[in-house]
Amino acid sequence: MFGDVKFGARQERTFRVVNHQTQSVTLSESFSGPNAGDFSVTGGTCATTLGARSKCSIVVSFSPGALGTESATLSIADSSDPLSPYTVALATGPTIPATVAPDKLAFGKLKTSSKTEDVTVTNLSGFPLSVSKSFSGANSADFAVTGGTCGSTAPANSSCTIAVTFTPTGGGSSKKASMAVSIGNDPTSPHNITLTGNGP
Numbered sequence: 215m216f217g218d219v220k221f222g223a224r225q226e227r228t229f230r231v232v233n234h235q236t237q238s239v240t241l242s243e244s245f246s247g248p249n250a251g252d253f254s255v256t257g258g259t260c261a262t263t264l265g266a267r268s269k270c271s272i273v274v275s276f277s278p279g280a281l282g283t284e285s286a287t288l289s290i291a292d293s294s295d296p297l298s299p300y301t302v303a304l305a306t307g308p309t310i311p312a313t314v315a316p317d318k319l320a321f322g323k324l325k326t327s328s329k330t331e332d333v334t335v336t337n338l339s340g341f342p343l344s345v346s347k348s349f350s351g352a353n354s355a356d357f358a359v360t361g362g363t364c365g366s367t368a369p370a371n372s373s374c375t376i377a378v379t380f381t382p383t384g385g386g387s388s389k390k391a392s393m394a395v396s397i398g399n400d401p402t403s404p405h406n407i408t409l410t411g412n413g414p
Contacts, residue, residue, distance in 0.1 A: 218310055221309060221310065228258065230269055231270050239294060242262070242292075247286035250286045251279065253304055256275040281311060282308055310401060327381060332375040338371075341370055344368075345397060389409075390409065
């Protein structure tokens with residue numbers, strides 16, 4: 215029902231409420247379930263009273279607060295209705311806790327024996343996330359992680375860096391490789407970064 219959503223972002227869905235009765239009803243909404251606190255009513259046309267044979271809308275917003283998929287139940291109660299409350303199961307895709315940028319490091323033609331550039335990992339969530347890196351491609355041996363602040367973990371609600379050093383072999387020919395940055399509990403992982411450069 216709700217797709218993949220980044221921490222710090224919000225996604226909305228609209229639900230319609232129809233009063234088939236010949237009298238007005240009193241409406242109320244509530245949430246329950248494992249992640250009820252991450253869902254809320256943030257808009258729509260429904261008020262506390264819905265007129266006879268009329269309809270209104272309820273806008274439900276979701277903001278991630280947990281890693282992985284989330285779920286809750288929306289209950290809509292109306293007076294004078296023996297079938298009340300009506301429930302709607304709410305579910306999300308895997309939440310997205312981090313971003314990795316840029317997706318390309320172009321080292322250009324070196325004037326020295328090596329050059330270092332940074333990749334930034336931003337942990338948008340309130341949870342520490344594991345970080346791992348690997349290289350592949352024809353010239354992967356010419357690239358290496360030589361530092362940065364990430365280590366094996368990206369701390370909660372912060373950014374850290376991965377220092378990538380290009381040390382070309384074989385003269386001034388063009389070099390290409392790819393670095394995969396894998397982030398724990400991130401459905402968009404691994405993040406693949408294109409690496410290019412020329413030796414001096």
